[in-house]
Amino acid sequence: MDITKYNRETSFQAFGVKTEPAIILIHGLGLCKDLWEDIVPELAKVYHVIVYDLYGHGFSKPLDSEASLEIFSTQIIDLMAYLNIKKAHFIGFSIGGMINRKLAINHPEKVLSLIILNSPHQREPKLQRIVEERADQVREEGVSATLDDALIRWFTEKFRLKYGNKIALVVKWRKLVDSKSYASTARVLALGVNELINQKKNYKIRTLVMTCEKDSGSTPRMAREIARDYNCSELVLVPYLRHLGLMEDPRAFLIPILNFLRGSNKWH
Template sequence: MHKSPDGTAYTLIGPADGPVIVMIHGLGLNRDCWQWTTPALNDHYRVLCYDLYGHGQSAPPPETPNLSLFSNQLATLLDHCGIETATLAGFSLGGMIVRRFAQDHAHRTTGLVILHSPHKRSADAQDAILKRVEQARHEGPQSTVEAALDRWFTADFKQANPDMMDIVRDWVTGNDIGIYHTIYRVLADGIDEIIAPSPPIICPTLVITGDDDYGNGPEMTHAIAAEIEGAQSVILKGLRHMALAEDPSAVNTPLFAFLDALDAKA
């Protein structure tokens, strides 16, 4: 683990001359959520995983969080690592951040992978997430984590894998009560600035979700892809939000195929 001057904790592994892919986790998690993905990438790709401000081992946000702050965090980290361009893979909130970055820094973005990430919510869904933000503000991340695990994993998998539930639960509940809800609000309120992106996102893009992902379902994935010229969408059968942990091969197969196709064109 390394830290950049602004307090961002990161790991950078793989061959120095390999194409770079940056992995950006979701709300309440940390860079360890990519442990089911990165081992198969390390032989060929230069893989950069980092903790968002206020998560894992990174510093607290230096100002009130918003998507631009997280986009700037990534740009600063790339500069620190001497990386000019990269393909970005973002999960959930991370999928929002990579869209913001691709608008802010199109010349640095060679491709996007958007995993289980939101588009415009219905009024009821937006009301529900705002209520969870307020619950987290008053009671902390432990007040929302059990319901989150139910949304994130299929019931059978959750019951059969208590150790994994403990890992993910510990990640979420390890977040600071004074910070967590401020970043949760970015997940809730930041969506409007990346819908119908302007400037448009112009890089090759892959959008993935599970057909049973309650908050980021197939209709959202198709809507995201429809706004990015040439984007592909993949719907994973029988999986919920944390498919990357529940069934890594289901996510990794289309992800690796997309990355290899990009590499072949480079």
């Protein structure tokens, strides 16, 4: 990967050719821009690819106020201005898929397309309580309080046993986060879905929605509901895998993403 750069507040890396259409990739809670390392090389053959760390994650600055989808979407707009990017395709994983939806609501003129990966939508009451309890737990006990259980939810048992090096990466990324920023962002993951549901949808943006068959927090039902919010949407369900199927089988995501982006270029 290229040398990490900063725009004073945000740590980012850029790949590919600047004259090609831009893709901005948004990682999930407790992760960092290195989440995308298995798919960036293929994307960078055709596009100008930007990966970055959310505030309080990786090597970006900590949050100086309570987290919100507004703050995180504005972080992207500021990064685009710094890089002189007028429009981009936005790929968001988990809370990243909430952030790119918020950006599309506020700044549809900046969006070439949306790709929403393993991202939550309206939860059933029991699951909503569980997610809120996890957010409370990390606020009280620290960033690693929920990690062991999360690894079970995120990866298949076979993968956890065989690829300890990948699991160690996720643990490393969690240790990079700023504790206050993480706790605040966990509340956004828990409560921000309602904000998206209650705001006007942008039906004209071409959208790819993906999740995994065994993702217990961003379920196939949720993915179908997100896809219904956009008239120009495609839905892909990845069999067998869990929340971080993106790490377990990158090509299961990369191939649909590339096919979708080729269609987006024609559509625009």
